[in-house]
Amino acid sequence: SQTIHQWPATLVQPVGSPLSLECTVEGTSNPNLYWYRQAAGRGLQLLFYSVGIGQISSEVPQNLSASRPQDRQFILSSKKLLLSDSGFYLCAWRWGRGLKGYTFGSGTRLTVV
């Protein structure tokens, strides 16, 4: 069966510090991968998605970047965090074809202070 791991669960970082959140999927190959964020009082917003190794698409301009160095690994990064980067970050995967829903990771609560 397929599983998705996301870490860390919580993170408190000072403004201007770097960020690296990691997500890995097991039990499948060539998944579509997604990073979503829920800011305070708002819905889930798609940040990045990837349909293959090294292929990253950004949905909104921002202070963050994503990378997919391996088929089942998706990393969210920032060189210098802003206060506005605070939020709840969710990684998700699904097969590229078919009509199954997403499977989400457990999320990371990021607080930038």
Added chain:
Amino acid sequence: ILNVEQSPQSLHVQEGDSTNFTCSFPSSNFYALHWYRWETAKSPEALFVMTLNGDEKKKGRISATLNTKEGYSYLYIKGSQPEDSATYLCAFNAGGTSYGKLTFGQGTILTVHP
């Protein structure tokens, strides 16, 4: 920008009540409509993926209907239980080369009181 709206924003019901909420989405370029349940301290969990106009799906006491022509879906919970308390999210999947990207509504927060 795709507009997906859910109503109400929050709902308080008593155990045993039946309830329903609404998701409205664009009626053009439709591919699929997803429903998720998001319990506190857990990951969102997929409930239904719906594609056909007039479709109705059921999972236990929860069911959903879909109207793609007018752009809305209803989620129904029959005989609500405290364990149904969660945020219910709908998400729109556009057609074409959308790569499975979903546009989520803001969710309906359901609280079921014993």
